[in-house]
Structure formats: structure tokens, C-alpha cells
Amino acid sequence: MNFFIGPFRRLDSRRDRLEIEEELQFHLDLLAEEHCRQNIPWEQAQATALKRFGNVEQIRDECARIARRNQPAIVALKWLFGFIFVGGVLVRICSPEYHLTRVGDILMAVGALSRLLLYLRGIYPSRYGSKPDDSVSLKLNDSPLSFASYDQRGRTPIERVFSSK
Amino acid sequence: MAKVRTDLMQGTLELLILKTLSRDPMHGYGIAQRIHEAVDDLLKVEDGSLYPALYRMEERGWIASEWGVSDNNRRAKFYRLTKAGRKRLEGERANWERVSQAIGRILETA
Numbered sequence: 216m217n218f219f220i221g222p223f224r225r226l227d228s229r230r231d232r233l234e235i236e237e238e239l240q241f242h243l244d245l246l247a248e249e250h251c252r253q254n255i256p257w258e259q260a261q262a263t264a265l266k267r268f269g270n271v272e273q274i275r276d277e278c279a280r281i282a283r284r285n286q287p288a289i290v291a292l293k294w295l296f297g298f299i300f301v302g303g304v305l306v307r308i309c310s311p312e313y314h315l316t317r318v319g320d321i322l323m324a325v326g327a328l329s330r331l332l333l334y335l336r337g338i339y340p341s342r343y344g345s346k347p348d349d350s351v352s353l354k355l356n357d358s359p360l361s362f363a364s365y366d367q368r369g370r371t372p373i374e375r376v377f378s379s380k
Numbered sequence: 381m382a383k384v385r386t387d388l389m390q391g392t393l394e395l396l397i398l399k400t401l402s403r404d405p406m407h408g409y410g411i412a413q414r415i416h417e418a419v420d421d422l423l424k425v426e427d428g429s430l431y432p433a434l435y436r437m438e439e440r441g442w443i444a445s446e447w448g449v450s451d452n453n454r455r456a457k458f459y460r461l462t463k464a465g466r467k468r469l470e471g472e473r474a475n476w477e478r479v480s481q482a483i484g485r486i487l488e489t490a
Contacts (some may be wrong), residue, residue: 234457235431237455243411268427269426274429274432276436277431
């Protein structure tokens with residue numbers, strides 16, 4: 216059933232946003248509970264959780280932007296504009312009549328400009344890669360401990376992630 | 381110069397996420413906890429920064445997500461590695477080993 220309903224659900228960007236908020240809220244609640252277990256008052260635990268999490272609004276918006284460009288409707292539009300452009304090129308090449316080559320020009324212009332519009336709105340296919348302003352995800356801890364990033368067994372933090380499994 | 385550093389770091393986070401998901405499906409909090417436990421907070425990973433990375437990775441088809449119920453009976457979104465993600469992990473891991481080996485050699489000789 217989900218197979219049929221899923222794509223239509225994805226059309227609803229508000230629903231996407233609500234799901235992102237629910238997901239982030241779940242994380243924040245568990246973080247706050249984790250701090251509470253260390254006998255930190257609830258209000259302080261929430262503040263610490265928020266601090267550890269980062270800028271919630273920025274993260275929510277970034278996730279919403281990524282989810283939005285994957286919506287089937289947007290993907291379908293990209294394909295449609297691509298086909299219109301290719302159709303225009305074919306008409307332009309194959310048609311010997313002047314008025315038909317004009318139609319080809321119009322189709323090419325519509326296809327190219329619409330794709331450009333989608334691109335300018337920040338909705339572009341993922342295969343073109345991430346935007347350079349995508350959030351910086353990992354920072355070196357500036358606490359004194361991070362100076363020695365190798366543990367007693369000489370492993371780097373990343374090697375420890377691999378060896379912990 | 382700064383951009384090169386940023387890209388490297390971002391790729392590293394994706395590698396950590398791929399490896400963390402290689403055994404079990406997990407929700408975002410679980411992934412963050414697993415990474416924090418493993419690195420003993422020597423690397424500062426802002427929990428929130430995992431999510432854009434997770435969404436990007438899902439977009440690229442390396443991971444897939446599904447809503448389920450967590451241990452504390454709450455609705456949570458679980459991520460799992462796809463076949464493409466497993467392949468990506470192998471490639472990234474090999475690449476990481478090559479790079480770290482090369483840098484190690486330079487540090488030893490210089």
C-alpha cells in the first residue's frame with residue numbers, strides 16, 4: 216500500500232517539514248533525557264541539548280531544502296523540461312520548414328529557461344553535487360584532550376569508529 | 381585552502397555514518413551516540429549536522445529511511461545502508477586507507 220501512497224505523500228512539502236521537525240525533536244528530547252540522567256535540572260538539560268545539537272532552525276531548513284528537491288513532482292518537472300528541450304532540438308534539426316524550426320526554437324527556449332529557473336531556485340539534481348555552502352559537518356574539538364587525537368593504542372578517532380564494531 | 385579542508389571533513393562524516401549503519405539500521409540519535417562513544421568526544425561532531433548529511437546520503441541512494449518505533453516507544457526515523465551505500469563504504473574506506481597511508485609515509489620521512 217505504501218508503494219502507492221508514498222509518492223503522493225511526498226508531494227506534500229508541509230508533511231515533509233513536519234516529519235523533519237518530529238525527527239529533530241526526537242533527537243533533542245533524547246539528548247535532554249541523557250543530560251537529566253546525570254542529575255542536571257530539566258531546563259538546563261534542554262539548554263545543553265540545544266547547544267550540543269547546533270542551530271535547529273538552520274538544520275531543519277537545510278533538511279527541508281534537500282527533501283524538497285527530491286519530491287517526485289520536482290523530479291518529474293526536470294524530466295519534462297529536459298524532454299521539451301530535446302524535442303525542440305529534434306524539431307529544429309529535422310524540420311525543413313521555417314515555421315516549424317521556429318516552434319523548435321520556442322520549445323528549446325522553454326525547456327532551457329524552465330530548467331534554469333529550477334536551478335536558480337536551488338532545486339537541482341543531486342548528481343551535480345552538493346552546493347559549496349552545505350553545512351560544515353565536523354570540527355575538531357578545541358578541548359585540551361583533542362590535542363592528542365590518538366588513544367593509548369595509537370588509533371585515531373576515526374580508526375576507533377571502525378574498530379568499535 | 382579552507383574549502384579543501386571543509387570538503388574533506390564533510391566526506392569524513394559521511395564515511396563515519398556509512399560505517400555506523402553498516403551493521404544495524406539506526407535512528408539519527410543512535411548514529412550520533414555510536415560515533416560519540418567511538419571517538420570519545422575527541423572529534424567534535426555537532427549532532428544536528430548529521431541530519432543534512434543523512435538527507436544528502438539518502439538523496440544519493442546510499443541509505444534508505446523508514447519510520448518505526450524506538451526503544452522508548454516513540455515514532456522515529458530509522459536509516460539503513462543500501463547496496464549502493466555498502467559499495468560506497470568500501471570505496472571510501474579504501475580511499476581513506478590510501479590517503480592516511482600516504483600522509484603517514486610523508487610524516488615519517490619528512
